[in-house]
Amino acid sequence: MKKKLLALACVFSMVASMSFTAFADETEAAGDVEMVEATADVNGDGKIIVGYISKNLTDPFHGPINEYAQKTLDQMVEDGVIDEWTGILDGNTDGPTQIDRSADCIAKGCDFVIILPCEAVASDPAVTSMAEAGINVIVVNSKTESTDDVALTYCGSDDVYAGELLGQWVLDNCPDGGKFLHCNGVLGNSAQIQRTEGMHNILDPHPEFEMVGDEDTQWKGDLAATAAENYIGMYGDELVAIICDNDDMSSAAQTACNSMGRSDIICVGVDGNQHPLEMIRDGELKGTVLQDGVGQMTAGIDTIVQVINEGKCAKNVTVPFVMITEENVGDYLK
Numbered sequence: 001m002k003k004k005l006l007a008l009a010c011v012f013s014m015v016a017s018m019s020f021t022a023f024a025d026e027t028e029a030a031g032d033v034e035m036v037e038a039t040a041d042v043n044g045d046g047k048i049i050v051g052y053i054s055k056n057l058t059d060p061f062h063g064p065i066n067e068y069a070q071k072t073l074d075q076m077v078e079d080g081v082i083d084e085w086t087g088i089l090d091g092n093t094d095g096p097t098q099i100d101r102s103a104d105c106i107a108k109g110c111d112f113v114i115i116l117p118c119e120a121v122a123s124d125p126a127v128t129s130m131a132e133a134g135i136n137v138i139v140v141n142s143k144t145e146s147t148d149d150v151a152l153t154y155c156g157s158d159d160v161y162a163g164e165l166l167g168q169w170v171l172d173n174c175p176d177g178g179k180f181l182h183c184n185g186v187l188g189n190s191a192q193i194q195r196t197e198g199m200h201n202i203l204d205p206h207p208e209f210e211m212v213g214d215e216d217t218q219w220k221g222d223l224a225a226t227a228a229e230n231y232i233g234m235y236g237d238e239l240v241a242i243i244c245d246n247d248d249m250s251s252a253a254q255t256a257c258n259s260m261g262r263s264d265i266i267c268v269g270v271d272g273n274q275h276p277l278e279m280i281r282d283g284e285l286k287g288t289v290l291q292d293g294v295g296q297m298t299a300g301i302d303t304i305v306q307v308i309n310e311g312k313c314a315k316n317v318t319v320p321f322v323m324i325t326e327e328n329v330g331d332y333l334k
Helices: 002-006 008-012 020-030 062-078 095-108 124-132 159-173 190-203 221-238 247-259 274-281 293-310
Strands: 035-037 049-053 084-089 112-115 136-140 153-156 178-183 209-215 239-244 266-268 287-290 312-314 316-318 322-325
Touching: 049 062, 049 095, 062 084, 062 293, 084 095, 095 112, 095 124, 112 124, 112 293, 124 136, 136 293, 153 293, 159 190, 159 239, 159 266, 159 287, 178 190, 178 221, 178 247, 209 221, 221 239, 221 247, 239 247, 247 266, 247 274, 266 287, 274 287, 274 322, 293 312
Parallel strands: 049 084, 049 112, 112 136, 136 153, 153 316, 178 209, 178 239, 239 266
Antiparallel strands: 035 312, 287 322
């Protein structure tokens, strides 16, 4: 354990997005963050083993998160901060698969498991089973039903606020109102639920806007592009905006609109992946809501370090969303 504590400085030198420990110390002093006590070596075997259950290995949004986790956890093993980790266990965007991966982590004797849930309900047994086994469960990016009750900590962003940013962007850029289409993520995912809620919070009080479609487009760009084409065909010039729960969909929908001579349609989504940022730079897309997924994972991994070092951590860490437009896109392009 002494070696692990001495190696902490090496880990913190790698943190790219935020220092969770500094954040927690400052906000704890200010009384803004609920702190919880935790034991690092939960089974008392003298080893710290970390599990990692991804949402998937394919999404443009999750790729950099997985890459950052791989590099950071490998370094933590090398520096002696932890003894081993499972490698990235593919959740395959499937609740039952994540439940199977959680069983693997329990059998492995993990002390901590980082999980990025696929769905609020279907992935919940993965979280609850690990918590019942005594594992410190760190939920990142989106919640399951029991996250607030049984997880050690949640590191993510306020998806209701993201939805409100989407709605406000449409409100600001379509001052005369009109018809709009909503393209959902996977139904039942907490981000899909909460972003939809935020969108309605902003636009429902404005009768000049009418939602004419609420499509189950499953985070997929091809489905959003098809929906865009269909709704342009149905509503023509009356369609003024397409609000998407992620940027794979918004960038594909905007490309479809542009190809049909309807670059006037406002398409907007969440994530701030490289491709939509390039589209904003090139004038093909007006805006996106940046979600700092690497910052969320940084907070999750820093939670492990803090528990090892201090025996406590924050119950919740919120990483802010940022509205990206042509004015600030240069600050976020790689």
